[in-house]
Amino acid sequence: MPFKKLHADIQEKLTSLEIVSPTPFQNKAIPVIKSGANVFCNGPKDIGKTTTLILTTLQKLKCIAEGNAPRAIVLVKNKEKAVELYDLFLKYTKHNSLRVYLSHEDLHIDLLKSEIFEGLDILISTPSVLNKLLLSNGLSVSQLKIFSIDDAEFLTGNTPYTALLSITRGIKKCQYVLYSETMHPKLKRFETSFMEYAKKISV
Template sequence: MPFKKLHSDIKEKLASLQIQTPTPFQSNSIPVIKSGANVFCTASKNSGKTTTLILTTLQKLKCEAVGNSPRAVVLVENKEKALELYDTFLTFTKHTSLRVYVGYEQLHIDVQKSEIFEGIDILISTPVTMNKLLLLNGLSISQLKILSIDDSEFLIQKSAYNALMQITNSIEKCQYVLYSEKMHPKLKRFESYFMEYSRIVAV
């Protein structure tokens, strides 16, 4: 079954990349994420989690730039993951007006602040860097619609976990989607904090 009920720009891009059929994980997860619920997505490696993250982010933002503040945030473990995901995002956003920005610890925080100030739609960052930007008033999250976390197992590390808790305390309302290979007890604990009424998609 082909990808249905996605923005026409996304369907066009999938066709140009010759991606015609969703994986079982994508068939199960995309409708749930599109519903706006908080979702724990667990599936094995190479099941299409990262592509799902990108497609649902673009769908949420209707494939177009709006305003100056990020409306989507994707958190990852480190600089390598951030840059890798950034490149993959660009494959999908190339012919849209969406502005994707990548930040990480090794990039000076003042550089990030001034570049973000120019206007972005999607921020890819590590929890520690994003938290630092928030503390320094270098980031407005008033327009945030969706926060996704790729390969979220890294959140069992104390610094990343604490930074995420501080970030989510600053956010009034948005959708959260966590992707992982397995449901770690520490991830399940987020249900009591920001993953309220969450749904689980496990394939």
């Protein structure tokens, strides 16, 4: 049972949220993501992909704050998705020390840079903002452990696709996990860049 092998703080939080057993998708995906491999996770809505993203991120960071640079980045389509995911993360990090930070287009880049400098563990961002932060040296990725992409279909558009390729070129070593409903041919192309030797989970 994947939940039984997660950090004790995560198990306690799941119990408080009355989440008792993993979905079939989570049974398959969590052990593979925990192994450290790059993973394409495919399946329809409401099978637990976003919850899996949150749980495996917390597991990777051992539920404790450390350092100043982000150790996890979560990429999303737009501001609305970023806010939604930020609120979900807060439900799971309420009683631990992990610092979750939200960035999107409505926030000035200089404000983002100054607040990020104060220290964070998990950064939720859109492709364009994340790319701007990296190009302006407003973000260090030297401590990055896991980079997840939620509902990755938006990357089939040329602008976010190009932004992501630019972002990943600046990251030396990191685990990538990409969640989508289907394996779009354009997403599969990432295998030749940052998704090397990726495993595939689908239900």
